[in-house]
Amino acid sequence: MAELVLQVRGLRVLRDGVPVVDDVSFALPAESDTALVGPNGAGKSTVVAAVLGLLPRQAGDVRLLGQPLSPQGRWPRSVRTQVAYLPQSLAVEGRFPLTVRDFVGFGFDPAGPRWPWSGAAGRRQAIERALERTQCSALSARLISELSGGQWKRVQLAFCVVRPRRLLVLDEAQAGLDAPSSERFQQLLLDLRRQEGWTVLQVSHDLEMVRRSCDQVLCLNRQLRCSGSPDHALSAQRLAELYGPGYVPYQHHHAPLP
Amino acid sequence: MAAVEALPALLALPFMQRALLGGLLTGALGGLLGSVAVLRQLSFFSDALGHSALLGISLGILLGVNPTLVLVPFAVLFALLVNQLVQRSRLPTDALLNIVYSTSLALAVLALSLVDTYRGNIQPLLFGDILGISWPDLWVIAGLSVLALGYLIVSLRAQVLVILSDDLAGAFGVQISAHRLAFIVLLAVVVAVSIKAVGVLLISAFVVIPACAARLVSRRFSSYVLTSVLLGGSCAVLGLLGSGLTNLPSGPCVVVVQFAGFLLALLWSRLVVRT
Amino acid sequence: MDLLLAPLLQPMEMVFMQRALAIGVVVAVVCAVLSCFMTLKGWALMGDAVSHAVLPGVVIAYALGLPFALGAFVFGVGSVGVIGTIKQHTRVKEDTVIGLVFTGFFALGLVLISKIRSSVDLTHILFGNLLGITDADLVQTLVISAVCLLVLLLLRRDLLLFCFDPTHARTIGLNTGVLHYLLLTLVSLTAVAGLQTVGIILVVAMLVTPGATAYLLSDRFDRMTWLAVLSAVSATVLGIYASYWFDASTAGCIVVVQTLQFLLVMVLAPRHGLLARRRSP
Numbered sequence: 001m002a003e004l005v006l007q008v009r010g011l012r013v014l015r016d017g018v019p020v021v022d023d024v025s026f027a028l029p030a031e032s033d034t035a036l037v038g039p040n041g042a043g044k045s046t047v048v049a050a051v052l053g054l055l056p057r058q059a060g061d062v063r064l065l066g067q068p069l070s071p072q073g074r075w076p077r078s079v080r081t082q083v084a085y086l087p088q089s090l091a092v093e094g095r096f097p098l099t100v101r102d103f104v105g106f107g108f109d110p111a112g113p114r115w116p117w118s119g120a121a122g123r124r125q126a127i128e129r130a131l132e133r134t135q136c137s138a139l140s141a142r143l144i145s146e147l148s149g150g151q152w153k154r155v156q157l158a159f160c161v162v163r164p165r166r167l168l169v170l171d172e173a174q175a176g177l178d179a180p181s182s183e184r185f186q187q188l189l190l191d192l193r194r195q196e197g198w199t200v201l202q203v204s205h206d207l208e209m210v211r212r213s214c215d216q217v218l219c220l221n222r223q224l225r226c227s228g229s230p231d232h233a234l235s236a237q238r239l240a241e242l243y244g245p246g247y248v249p250y251q252h253h254h255a256p257l258p
Numbered sequence: 259m260a261a262v263e264a265l266p267a268l269l270a271l272p273f274m275q276r277a278l279l280g281g282l283l284t285g286a287l288g289g290l291l292g293s294v295a296v297l298r299q300l301s302f303f304s305d306a307l308g309h310s311a312l313l314g315i316s317l318g319i320l321l322g323v324n325p326t327l328v329l330v331p332f333a334v335l336f337a338l339l340v341n342q343l344v345q346r347s348r349l350p351t352d353a354l355l356n357i358v359y360s361t362s363l364a365l366a367v368l369a370l371s372l373v374d375t376y377r378g379n380i381q382p383l384l385f386g387d388i389l390g391i392s393w394p395d396l397w398v399i400a401g402l403s404v405l406a407l408g409y410l411i412v413s414l415r416a417q418v419l420v421i422l423s424d425d426l427a428g429a430f431g432v433q434i435s436a437h438r439l440a441f442i443v444l445l446a447v448v449v450a451v452s453i454k455a456v457g458v459l460l461i462s463a464f465v466v467i468p469a470c471a472a473r474l475v476s477r478r479f480s481s482y483v484l485t486s487v488l489l490g491g492s493c494a495v496l497g498l499l500g501s502g503l504t505n506l507p508s509g510p511c512v513v514v515v516q517f518a519g520f521l522l523a524l525l526w527s528r529l530v531v532r533t
Numbered sequence: 534m535d536l537l538l539a540p541l542l543q544p545m546e547m548v549f550m551q552r553a554l555a556i557g558v559v560v561a562v563v564c565a566v567l568s569c570f571m572t573l574k575g576w577a578l579m580g581d582a583v584s585h586a587v588l589p590g591v592v593i594a595y596a597l598g599l600p601f602a603l604g605a606f607v608f609g610v611g612s613v614g615v616i617g618t619i620k621q622h623t624r625v626k627e628d629t630v631i632g633l634v635f636t637g638f639f640a641l642g643l644v645l646i647s648k649i650r651s652s653v654d655l656t657h658i659l660f661g662n663l664l665g666i667t668d669a670d671l672v673q674t675l676v677i678s679a680v681c682l683l684v685l686l687l688l689r690r691d692l693l694l695f696c697f698d699p700t701h702a703r704t705i706g707l708n709t710g711v712l713h714y715l716l717l718t719l720v721s722l723t724a725v726a727g728l729q730t731v732g733i734i735l736v737v738a739m740l741v742t743p744g745a746t747a748y749l750l751s752d753r754f755d756r757m758t759w760l761a762v763l764s765a766v767s768a769t770v771l772g773i774y775a776s777y778w779f780d781a782s783t784a785g786c787i788v789v790v791q792t793l794q795f796l797l798v799m800v801l802a803p804r805h806g807l808l809a810r811r812r813s814p
Binding site: 296349365371372513524 | 577655782
């Protein structure tokens with residue numbers, strides 16, 4: 001029986017008195033890649049936010065490596081550093097005085113009050129290693145506001161990988177990336193995931209990618225309509241149930257252009 | 259120049275020394291908090307706080323209590339209330355802040371006009387009265403500076419992550435609401451304490467201008483904060499010296515120097531620093 | 534009956550009160566109408582900025598013996614030009630640049646004032662002098678108000694579209710650049726007019742609050758304008774009377790009444806008020 005990294009039971013989140021997520025239960029086995037799909041407004045980002053402790057939840061038991069998430073959204077100290085998060089878009093307005101190296105360094109530092117100059121040696125090495133592994137070494141002295149979309153996404157991955165973690169949560173992480181950057185990012189993510197042994201939960205609209213690379217699919221539309229392997233959950237019938245009638249999925253055959 | 263020759267004599271005067279020290283500390287403190295406030299887009303918030311401080315002062319006057327004692331708790335309470343209001347209301351933030359501070363200012367002006375001794379003489383409150391600063395005032399500002407510096411150093415990671423994104427910060431363990439509260443309270447106290455130096459109308463400049471200038475020329479976050487602090491302090495000192503020599507009001511002089519500093523930084527960034 | 538009306542009628546016998554009410558009402562109307570456009574355009578901060586930035590212009594105009602309106606126009610539009618230039622050459626966020634520029638200009642104005650005018654006049658510029666307004670100022674304010682009102686009425690359709698949907702305005706051939714600067718000029722000039730009634734510091738309240746109040750009460754622009762005018766005029770009249778009877782600052786009274794209206798509306802408005810929203814989830 002595989003270890004369950006994340007367990008969610010009976011999750012319920014209200015907004016203005018109306019449930020946007022209702023009675024959602026799922027579990028993520030270790031090193032699995034789970035996709036959360038559904039139409040816009042289905043509550044996917046809400047599930048992610050609730051699991052990360054960013055939103056209050058009205059009901060539901062959420063456990064990371066067996067440890068419970070408090071009602072206020074705080075993980076116990078033993079698992080607090082085990083979660084990494086890659087948001088949909090992290091906009092940096094204007095000239096921001098923060099270098100890539102300093103930013104990734106903050107991913108290494110634990111939360112809570114600390115003197116910035118403590119723990120210097122291991123820190124520097126971890127940052128360099130993380131930048132290397134995400135192909136960002138050349139960018140280390142640049143300001144984060146000087147990076148292209150693809151470069152910034154890779155730097156954010158470096159932020160996630162600089163310290164060993166068990167769970168990576170992505171919220172439409174490839175939004176806004178052009179096709180080549182998206183491909184590069186996807187490959188990098190796959191490699192890192194294997195190296196780190198990450199368990200991944202990702203919200204995605206790219207059903208083709210989900211079908212190709214995910215182990216488990218959760219179909220959400222306020223409630224969990226369906227869950228299972230991609231073949232099972234992403235069948236034409238299931239998708240019609242999820243997205244509504246009139247939705248006709250096409251399977252792209254990826255042959256190169258003549 | 260007669261003005262420059264008068265400088266040594268001016269510097270020998272004890273009240274001038276206190277004023278310069280007070281200005282240096284206040285300017286530095288404004289630069290310190292401003293470096294974070296500007297990036298977190300709280301510049302207008304500090305403006306509203308400053309203007310509303312006049313209401314706190316007038317309340318103190320009406321109640322017959324030393325205005326400076328009333329000002330700090332008033333500023334903190336006010337900041338917390340406005341923060342709640344802004345978070346809960348659907349009106350755009352700047353319209354709301356506008357209404358809030360105009361009203362406080364109007365109430366203050368009203369109240370003061372009813373008190374005979376203050377009719378027409380609220381200028382020291384509006385533009386600062388740095389020359390009237392006392393040693394207890396200086397100790398308070400110094401203590402506050404140490405507190406602010408300590409807090410920001412120790413919570414540097416939290417401050418930067420919150421600036422980038424609340425969600426990112428929260429997901430990676432930052433206590434967002436606690437830090438927001440702490441910063442707003444700190445800002446309120448700093449504004450309250452700086453009123454003496456700069457006056458109510460120009461306090462936001464102290465928080466905004468040195469930080470904006472520093473942002474144009476710094477690459478690392480730590481040098482950004484340091485530059486903001488140094489700019490804030492030095493512009494304050496230069497402005498005060500200028501105001502002492504030319505007999506112009508202290509607050510406006512300092513702000514004019516800060517603005518000039520910003521323009522210089524702008525020029526420097528175009529010519530020297532590669533964006 | 535006489536006893537009830539006496540408090541209202543007695544001050545009216547005095548010339549200074551008649552003038553104050555007349556000019557106050559005229560300025561209130563202009564501010565209210567402009568305020569509706571500002572609310573739709575989301576220019577609360579910009580209005581704040583421009584009203585502060587005109588101060589050096591007003592002071593310099595006074596020093597040179599020129600009409601205030603000219604100085605205000607130059608510095609009002611000039612400050613926006615400076616804001617635009619700085620934004621272009623740096624990557625600092627707009628709100629911050631605005632705050633920076635207007636505080637800088639305002640400080641400059643304060644420095645100039647202390648060298649040029651007496652402290653009594655400073656208080657009048659900052660907080661208005663409605664009950665003591667001179668003939669020259671009266672005429673200037675009336676002229677400015679009339680001109681602004683006329684422009685607003687003639688161009689209201691174009692300005693409305695510009696505030697609401699600038700992209701659409703451009704596609705049907707309106708010159709949005711011109712409208713942008715025209716609106717800013719109107720704000721600068723109205724700030725000068727408002728200088729007389731509530732002073733430079735509080736004029737932003739007259740430029741923001743009536744529009745915000747009316748916005749909560751109506752979804753139609755024409756009705757919104759009338760409501761804003763009603764709100765501003767009533768606030769001005771009540772404020773003037775209150776300041777006469779309590780011997781308190783006129784500017785303070787007017788703005789406080791204005792805000793009380795806003796607060797009442799914010800809570801009680803039939804559709805957008807706090808109570809109404811709580812009733813229907």
